[in-house]
Amino acid sequence: MKNIKVERAVYAAWDYELELEHLNKMSEKGWQLIHGGCFHTKYERNENVVYRYQLDHNMKIENRMRYIDTYREQGWEYINSTFNGWHYFRKVYDPAKPAEEYEIYSDRPSKEEMTGRLSRLLMVLAVLVGILFVGSLAALICDLEMALIGIVVEMLAALILTGVGCVRMRSAGRGERAMKKFPIAALVAVALAGLAWFMVFASTEQRIEANWAQVNDGWAELPLQMTLPDWVDICVQCHDTQAMTVTVSGENGFERAYDVSTDAESDEALVKRIENLFLMPGDYVIQVDCAPTAMGLSIEID
């Protein structure tokens, strides 16, 4: 009767040596890896053999058969590959054989080719996270609510950790004891918090509609509060022939003015739209200047 154990450990890319130590220890205890991965590790009970494990990182294997054959030739059994380019191998352990028997990279240049590939991948991730971080910071500066600070903190943490991860990869040649799982757990927790904040936000729609039928003394005013950056359509409807100016003014001297004319002779010209005005979060006032006799003026903001 087979015994199966599943572990849910999270390993960071730069901690692969830690993962290997763990797999080797488990094998000594009688738990043999049958499927490896970033979040999901499966073992099978077998006390009759001890294996040594190895991990290779390679996103671009042109010839899979050649790859597996090259390892199999030297006694490495292929286990599985993960979506992000990790490949698990194992070899039966024989204490009489020297340590080099259980290494897959026998010289420094080839080992560094592998860690270099991994480093470059992490650099790309770090850059992407950096871009997201700068974006969040810009949004935060435009006076958004406290909720977004969660995202910024998350991005900063991710940036630091990926950046630190890249640096550690480069100096990992001596196989020093890597950071424990704490930074990864912290990153995951902060990322989840940031995601939760973001979801709360994304679920609140912005929809403001205002209609008013009468214009007082040649102008009308409509306040608009933007909580998220968004595109806005202003729709001006008038039952009369009118030439008017629509002004959108906001904080820090922001102002946009549009000349709009409606024409009672033509049905289409009674509705004029100012489209795709992009507004950052903040308080705005939409003002319409027109002749005092205008009736049935309405403004819709979508």
Next chain:
Amino acid sequence: MKLKEPLTESYFYILLCLSEGTKHGYGIMQQTQEMTRGRVKIGSGTMYGATGNMMKKGWIEECMDTSDGERRRSYRLTEEGRSVLRDECERLKELLSNAEKLMGGKGL
């Protein structure tokens, strides 16, 4: 294509073993180990990377060897690869000759 950089020992020994004839990866690894008295043992990751790079550069070719009864994935040296190996030997000869000159006498 002139050689710009020295070869690592792994690359050198792979080319050297193949200069004798078509071989498979395990054979190359074993022969290298024998020739260096156990000092150079080419690991699988190193082997895959090296053979892949050398095939891309046109120094070696993949082929199927059926000489020992079964179909085995093997490699053979190209003319380009042979010329690279010769150039590298010239470089090493020059290196050693300079060392002997300055440090005096054979056997250093």
